[in-house]
Amino acid sequence: MRPISFNSAARLVASSALLFVALVVAGCGGNFSSTLAANSVTLESRSLVAGASAQPAITDEATGAVLVDTNGALQWSAAFPDGTPAQVEWSVTGGDPHAGPGSITSTGLYTPPSYTTADPAEIPVIVHARLPHFHSDAATARILLIPGFLRPLAPENLSLTANGSATLTGSIAQVGGDSAIRFSLATSIAAASTAPASATADLGTLSNQQCTRGAFDSPNPAYTVCSVTYTAPAVVPAPTAVYILGSVETTAQNPVSNQAANPVPRSAVSLPTARSWTLLLLNNSGINSNPIAHQQRLALPVPLGSSSGSNHDYDTQRGQLTDCCGGTLGALLQDSSGNQYALSNNHVLARSDQSQPGETVIQPALIDNGCTPVGSGPGATQVATLAAYPPLDSPNTNVDAALARVTPGAVDPHGAILELGAKLPDGSLDAAAPGVSSTAGQGESAALGMLVAKSGRTTGLTCAPVSAVSLDVLVDYYQDCAETKHALRKKFTNQIAISGTSFSDAGDSGALVVDTSNAEPVGLFFAGGTDSHGIEHAIANPVSDVLANLEAQLAQSGGNPSPSAARLAFVGAADHPVACLRYPATTPSASPLPTLTPAQQLQADRALALAQQWANSPSNAGNSAIRVSITNSLDHPGSPAIFIDSAYPPVNLPREFAGLPTQIASLVPGYSQTPPARTDPAASATTPQPAAAALARAIQVKQRRAAELFQSNPAIFGVGVGLSHDNPADPAILLLVDQSQPLGALPTFLDRERVRILPMDRLHVTRAHAHARPSTTNSACHIPPQSTRPNSKFAHELSFWTSTLRLPR
Incomplete structure (x- = not known):
């Protein structure tokens, strides 16, 4: 998952530049000189993105300056001409007249200001x-500051039918100036800049x-907000993915142009890091779905699946509100006495164990209300009060959940969830109860392979298959909305994983997951991560x-002293x-098998000989088309597997030869007479499912070996059971x-069961995070008292969103 991607506080992109310092020694005292001439100073810049290799940074051709956006950072180092590192004192000057030049540490790490008020040429650092x-x-050396995105384009995803239209907006970290967002269309992110x-x-x-x-000096300073209206083509013959790309485009100018006889004209510059996109699903089913409706303030009684959170879910600094968070109002529950409760996550409604019962729950969340708590300004409505939550810091709890007692008349009493119902005449989807x-x-x-749906604040209604069951996971929690202070890593056991493009994102936390065949509740979404191919795993x-x-927490809280009164059920309707x-599945390109070590080659040769013997055995006499070869394992990328190309699935196919797993061509999606491209079998509606007995055996092995696996390797943060990608008819320990x-x-x-490796980002909880409204004064809005749970070990966390920031003086 991409956890609302752009954040002016979190430095998502780092670059390194190498500065060579000329050293000339003259006499006993020595004489040092330097110049920016090309023959004596060399700048080398590299971009470092979390989880990715270093990439060259971008310089402006006209000025030679390094470009960095407000979401980035630069790591500088100095060396003498012979390459010897130089110990230097670093400082920065110039920069924005209001935001300043940024800062640089004693080790050369430069952090830009979080916003700008002029174009790059006017505020060089x-x-x-x-x-x-x-x-x-x-x-x-010179740096030009590019305003970065304050939030992704909104909406992040949407679905339209022929001739449908939608307006997209984006916000960038500039107050004043001429920077803008340039919008373009493409069939992929890679093609967007070249098509x-x-x-x-x-x-x-x-x-x-x-x-x-x-x-900046106006009565109501605001960040630059750009919008565009997209209109779908008149004919959509088949479902198609379209990317609407937004790139920050600003201007740069040769620094000597003002003194030159012939000034150099201002030129447009942009950075690949300063971009965002919306994934659009063009469909021929007549459905128009826009998640923006989930983020708005809704009329009472509000439906579920909408933006919500604690009225106190914010951070402060020096008496000012700086950040705020929120998630999704997931579903409606009712106890045996008829009391109704809104269901969401602990980290959404109870601020990760910080709250006390009675804390106000609002709609929409602070992230969708300019970080303005109820009591400090308009824009949100109290819809419930926190009632109970199983504490996350207890080893006896296994959920991230919380209940809020519904304010009479504030929440739909029938449990209707946005877009869970039938298609309306205009193509939109009606709200309906589960x-x-x-x-x-x-x-x-x-069940493994079950198609499920969720309706959440950020991505709206989406569906994807269950990709793993019996999943034990370690999930990170933080003390603040900005995720800068790690607080807790909790293990959850026997969880559900759902994998798919744009199935979920930050802000969807608390959404109810339902079976698409009958809308019956299946799970409560609370965490996610993105794998090395960009596929989200919820x-x-x-x-x-x-x-x-x-139920246990309600009984212990005193609100329902009788266990029978604490009996809970989902409020809903007929199935x-x-x-x-x-959304279309991401299909990464095929990855060739890397060069094998001598030991691997010896094992591969032995396995291939055994596979050839098996292919020529009497048991395969009726299947003369079997061919075997060495390929790259889909379960263990970078390791060899025995590729079996057969006209139809062989009988009694071994899972391995000499310790190498078998990979069957006829069961690998996308296979066409060549070793298969790397893809996700769960994305295929025809993916075979393992037999119930085989799945049960794999779950038993997982339960028996999970603790050992967690202890054996600190890189492992999840152990469950899913489908093998080498042979999707087999289960695999994931x-x-x-x-x-x-x-x-x-x-x-493991105990003769296949093992599949899934490299990905570590899991974290997925509510959304925003910054406070811009202000050029030192006065702070009134902040309601923030209750805290006694001896709370940690606070709350999330990810990012909003169109405005508080401007520091």
């Missing part, structure tokens, strides 16, 4: 490198952009655990199907591994 004991600079207009003509059309700017008739409101268990608590943990908005850490040796089989 000068980096000074000074040798100790000398008053003049040894060298200087000519003629190549995107059949993808729809974009209107002229409209940008609103506010001067199905409860099959289970009397208790929900059902997830984690949900099983609803049976959610109800059991909440019904749910429209499935399934290992979630931290792609930023060395993986070391990982097993290919």
